[in-house]
Amino acid sequence: MPEIQSVVSPNWLLQHLQDPQVVIVDCRFSLAEPQLGQQQYKMSHIQGAYYLDLNLDLSSPVSEHGGRHPLPNPDDLAKKLANIGVEFQKTLVVAYDDSRFAFASRLWWLLRYLGHEQVAVLNGGFSQWQQAGYPITDIIPQFKTANFVPQIQPQLLVDITDVKTRKDLPSVVLVDSRESDRYRGEREPIDKIAGHIPGAVNYPWMEVTDAKGYLIPSTEHSQRWQNLATTAEILVYCGSGVTACVNLLSLELAGIHTGKLYAGSWSDWISY
Structure with missing residues (x-):
């Protein structure tokens, strides 16, 4: 390979x-x-x-x-x-x-x-x-057999306790991946409460691609994240831990390996 x-x-x-x-x-x-x-x-x-x-x-x-x-x-x-x-x-x-x-x-x-x-x-x-x-x-392929024994990488994940205790540290940045109007709390189409986690900065996930669904050029990923390049930990969330992964992909393409997913995201945050 x-x-x-x-x-x-x-x-x-x-x-x-x-x-x-x-x-x-x-x-x-x-x-x-x-x-x-x-x-x-x-x-x-x-x-x-x-x-x-x-x-x-x-x-x-x-x-x-x-x-x-x-x-x-x-x-x-x-x-x-x-x-x-x-x-x-x-x-x-x-x-x-x-x-x-x-x-x-x-x-x-x-x-x-x-x-x-x-x-x-x-x-x-x-x-x-x-x-x-x-x-x-439209042909559905047949199932196969392979050997897949996971080796969990816990350092890629954070939960609400981690976010609460680490988000305001000087070496940590909390990134909200939702569209800017949802981040600002002007519109909330899915969750019961609008707004964002205090201290979060907004990097909308749709900026990672162009209108056709192609990734922006690799140099633009580096430029996009340049302010966070030296951050020890970048905690990334969205509404439910799905589109945040687009930003984590973008961080990876920028050569930044400090991104972590807050899997529960905003929908978990507001459930407490």
Whole structure:
């Protein structure tokens, strides 16, 4: 395998469609219509791709605390990954969606949290793949068997206690990844309370891509985060720990490895 890049181009994936060391995962999802991603996948998807659902596979059931998308049980997710042929620390997983990495980045982050670094997102997502005329199908691939024993990386994650005790330290920055009007509390389409965690700065996740769903150039990721480049810890949250992963991907592309996910995010914060 070449050196792991966090992003692959549609053309690169086209060349590796038959590669036994590559597993493609369709992460399309709609928060407004939770069944939509699965329906879209059944109609057409990248040849050979499996489907993982944000609610059913990449999250665990909602409870009083923990936010709207609590992290999945690591062993459950590991079984699902093994069933689609992902060998721990061997197979390259390529994740895609059609939402500017909102859901593909969640899988990218989860795999790294499980200790599997061979993971990338597909630049441009499904629509750009389709527009290029590359192979799509409605054939659902068969399950496989592989060995996936996770090695959890706890340093990538923080909870509400960590956020409360560390967010105001001089070496720590708390980043809110939501759109600026939600950060300012002018609009709140999902959660019961509007606003942001005191002390948070706003880096909207949609700035990571252009309107077509392609990542901004790598130099722009570095410029975007230049004020935080020397920060010891960057705690990143959004509404429920999903789109925050797009910012964590952007930090990684900027060469900054101090980003941590507050998985419960705003929806967990306001539950106390």
